[in-house]
Amino acid sequence: MPMRPTPLPPAAAARLSVAPMMDWTDRHCRHLHRLMSRHTLLYTEMVTAAAVVHGDRARLLAYGEAEHPVALQLGGSDPALLAEATRIACDMGYDEVNLNCGCPSDRVQSGRFGAILMTEPDLVAACVAAMRDAATVPVTVKCRIGVDDQDPATVLPDFLQRVSAAGVDRFTIHARKAWLQGLSPKENRDIPPLDYDLVHAMKARFPDLHLSINGGVDSLDAVQAHLAAGLGGVMVGRAAYHDPAAILLDADARIFGDGAPGDAIAVVHAMLPYIDDHIAQGGRLGQVTRHMLGLFQGRPGARMWRRHLSEHAHKDGAGCAVVLDALGHVTELAA
Structure with missing residues (x-):
């Protein structure tokens, strides 16, 4: 790395x-x-x-x-x-x-x-x-x-x-x-x-x-x-x-003149190891994903992204699969 x-x-x-x-x-x-x-x-x-x-x-x-x-x-x-x-x-x-x-x-x-x-x-x-x-x-x-x-x-x-x-x-x-x-x-x-x-x-x-x-x-x-x-x-x-x-x-x-614009979908994928580690230490998915609800603000699929996370992230056993399912609503519409 x-x-x-x-x-x-x-x-x-x-x-x-x-x-x-x-x-x-x-x-x-x-x-x-x-x-x-x-x-x-x-x-x-x-x-x-x-x-x-x-x-x-x-x-x-x-x-x-x-x-x-x-x-x-x-x-x-x-x-x-x-x-x-x-x-x-x-x-x-x-x-x-x-x-x-x-x-x-x-x-x-x-x-x-x-x-x-x-x-x-x-x-x-x-x-x-x-x-x-x-x-x-x-x-x-x-x-x-x-x-x-x-x-x-x-x-x-x-x-x-x-x-x-x-x-x-x-x-x-x-x-x-x-x-x-x-x-x-x-x-x-x-x-x-x-x-x-x-x-x-x-x-x-x-x-x-x-x-x-x-x-x-x-x-x-x-x-x-x-x-x-x-x-x-x-x-x-x-x-x-x-x-x-x-x-x-x-x-x-x-603002800093360094690098190219980022991509929100790539950010979601980059969050997955962090989420896995948090859950492995006894944390819950919703403690992290509540901060991710606005990631796709104004983009196709944003409402379904928010809804899926809001409905499923708090459930027992919820993990990265919930995030990827939510992301699917964004990527499908983007495609």
């Missing part, structure tokens, strides 16, 4: 990244995405620093070597706890550790982390300083443009100034406010208006920072437009999950 090329450093891979998404970007999802793009930077789901330090870290932080470059996203606001979690992440071989300053859920607010940290830039600075002291890999921050009644044009540059002074030079900015009262986490992903212009203005104001933009980006054309306008990277969330072929299959060729 040929050796896999050395992964890009995370700052280079961050030209395109897949957002950390709770219940979605687990290790099975990341393995699928890595088969579609060798270079795109992949993020874990957010894990709290307390869970890393005190919980079942072997389960929480498990990943496959094929996933590199891969970043761990941490939630928390205790500098000492975040430092210890960062040290553990580095020991486990993660390529980057990212601090979540953007999640608006009630549970996150009650723990004094996530988007509410936009109101405490000095605390964020103390956290990342402690993380950097413990780290052997880059420490980065994902944030919003502001929360609630804050004025983003004032708050965001102040936040970037204070936190970058603590040594962070890479930020991913979700170009929406988070409303901590009155909107659900789902609504916070859609209802607050996007302000791409403000994020681009921050790049002009802080030219030495590597800024990635996040929020509402749903095509490689949009990714290329943001990069051409001077941003260091683009993070794609739901579009990369629901229609991964549209975002990731051509990413290496179009």
Whole structure:
């Protein structure tokens, strides 16, 4: 088997990244995405620093070597706890550790982390300083443009100034406010208006920072437009999950200038050894195939692909034969 090329450093891979998404970007999802793009930077789901330090870290932080470059996203606001979690992440071989300053859920607010940290830039600075002291890999921050009644044009540059002074030079900015009262986490992903212009203005104001933009980006054309306008990277969330072929299959060729466009059918076949191994270790087929439902979005046979997997992947004894049967609906119509 040929050796896999050395992964890009995370700052280079961050030209395109897949957002950390709770219940979605687990290790099975990341393995699928890595088969579609060798270079795109992949993020874990957010894990709290307390869970890393005190919980079942072997389960929480498990990943496959094929996933590199891969970043761990941490939630928390205790500098000492975040430092210890960062040290553990580095020991486990993660390529980057990212601090979540953007999640608006009630549970996150009650723990004094996530988007509410936009109101405490000095605390964020103390956290990342402690993380950097413990780290052997880059420490980065994902944030919003502001929360609630804050004025983003004032708050965001102040936040970037204070936190970058603590040594962070890479930020991913979700170009929406988070409303901590009155909107659900789902609504916070859609209802607050996007302000791409403000994020681009921050790049002009802080030219030495590597800024990635996040929020509402749903095509490689949009990714290329943001990069051409001077941003260091683009993070794609739901579009990369629901229609991964549209975002990731051509990413290496179009975003990184390396290789030819991929093929979704070939990706399915490449997943089969991984699925066999997962099942051999006691896993279930549906734990993997739930992330594959969108592979053929918009293609003939896509509905039958999704339906077959949804109806059969959860059954006892389900394995690769179920995947190949589902794939038959796609290949028959393609032929």
